[in-house]
Amino acid sequence: MAQVGSDELRSRVEQDWQRVVDVLSKKIALGSVSALGITADHMKRSAEFVAEVLREEGVDARVVQSRNPDGTPGAWEIVGSRIVDPQAPTVLLYAHHDVQPVPDPKEWDTDPFVATAKDDGRLYGRGAADDGGGIAIHSGALHALGDDLGVNVKVFIEGEEEMGSPSFIPFIEEHASEFESDVIIVADSGNWSAEIPSLTTSLRGNTCVDVTVRVLGHPVHSGQFGGPILDANTLASMLITSMYDKDGSLVVPGLLAEEPIGGLQRDLDEESLRADAAVVPGYRLAGTDSLASRLWTKPSVTVIGFDAHPVDGSFNVIADSARFRLSMRISPNQKPEEAQQALVEFLKANAPFGAEVSVEPLENGKGWAMDPDCAAVKDAEEALAEAFGVSPANKGEGGSIPFIPELQRIFPDAQVLVTGPEDPKANAHSPNESIDLPSLKKNILAEALILSKLAK
Structure with a gap:
């Protein structure tokens, strides 16, 4: 199968653009707040909506309810695949359909569950970036490739990421064959800026301890x-x-x-x-090096x-x-x-x-580090540069995303790419969450190019 050129894919993304914005707007309106109940009807409706969006792109997506480690019902997940050639590479596309709660709508400038486009080129709404943007990227990339898709695709759209993914590992272990792949694309991170793309190269691990210091058997004067x-x-x-x-x-x-x-x-x-951390003027930043x-x-x-x-x-x-x-x-x-x-x-x-x-x-x-020398990373960096017109500035994250190292543990031979729709102005988890629409369009093109290059 001939590889589709970037100009042709860019044209296809442009022609499909209004559908993508409509999908994202409808997703925002669903109010898929997992904190209000991961097993609740509103979460099932959200999963069914996303599954239908994927089915329209040829994925045999279906909604499955997971089980928590204690056996109780868990989140509504979407799994499915589109197999084009058993000999072709297989790519797993990940995103999540649940969103953060909105404790006080008065802190928002717009209705958080009504997608609102502003003159600044951004679309506002809870989940616009995290991770409705990830779903939009996958949908748009698959649509752009259409019958020219040269890799097998599997999808997993999670329903409880914002709740810590308690049933994530049991679900994957129970459905391991539906996750086995050569490359995993996790569209739940972001770019250096709306104009400069990035791969997320690393995540720090974490540990906690409780410490007790004792000097006396009891308090004294x-x-x-x-x-x-x-x-x-x-x-x-x-x-x-x-x-x-x-x-x-x-x-x-x-x-x-x-x-x-x-x-x-x-x-x-x-x-x-x-400025972002509101550091007091006289404080000297700790540590050395970059x-x-x-x-x-x-x-x-x-x-x-x-x-x-x-x-x-x-x-x-x-x-x-x-x-x-x-x-x-x-x-x-x-x-x-x-x-x-x-x-x-x-x-x-x-x-x-x-x-x-x-x-x-x-x-x-556990933390996670990308393999910077693997073939998938080289393809992704080339694709990002083509889509955005500038070289990517790869970045790490100081925090942790526990399911990524767990995915790598369960599927040690898979190459993991962490991409995403966010940028520093996205306000994910905060009031006035938004996504930069021109950047989203480029992210869709970038993923379509990645899938096209991986088909080699």
Whole structure:
């Protein structure tokens, strides 16, 4: 089968554009909030709508209800395939049809469940980007290729991604044959900007521990014993600060610190980062080397909980114990169990003034790193450059998307591409979520080109 040229595909995407916008607008109107019940009728309606959209593109899509690990009914999922040649490569297309809730519609400038196009070129509505945009990309790419599709396609559109995917692994293991593929395209991330495309190259893993620091068998009066005996809150603070050097870099032995996967085409802008995070003017950013490495591929630790007596109602006693929770983001290629053990050993070995330190290990989550040298990545980078007219600036993510490393674990031979419709202005999970329409059009073309190139 001859490979379709980019000009022809661009023309087909243009001709199909209004249908794509209509599909996305109807999807927004469904209000597919999984937090209101993943088994509820509104989620089933959402799944049936997406399945019908895919069937119109030749996919034998069907709605299947998953099962949670405890056997209770789970989310409404969409699975299906379109087989063009048993000898051709097979590509799994992933997206999710559930969306984040809208706690306060008054924070929105438009009705969150009415797709609203504005003069800024963006379409506003809950799920416009995350991940209605991913569904639109898959639909548009399949439509553009039509009978020229040269790869076998399988689809999995999840119904509970925004709820942590509790039935994801049991569902995949039960339907493994429907997921087996050579390449997996996860359309649930985003680009460097609306104008500059990206592949997501890595995701950090994570681990948590609870730490208790004890200095006394019971509280005592600070006037009688203060001085030689430091309170447990102070000792806990000393233990926390012992993890860092003067630059704010972690010094815990055994933690892997990587450089950005696939190299760094473009570093993050410090001014933008400060503005996005509302950093106070005098604060000096911690760590060394590129901002990208500090956010994407180096480990970081955050105190996410601290048990202490409230200021209101406090009185003059020396706290006998303090308890805090640490959340650590881990370099993409480090095993979380390994990093957790390194953290536990460091905390126990650095007890300030010989205080008792006990550490309770909690949950672990594996990171993921793209193979920058694999054939699928090269095809994807070429396709993105053709579609957007500029070279991609690949980027990592500091957070975790647990199902991606799980997909890679279950299907170790599959090459994973993480793409997506979002950009820094998308406001996914926040009020006034939107998608840049010109960028969406280019993303559709890019995926059609990727599928075309993979057919080789």
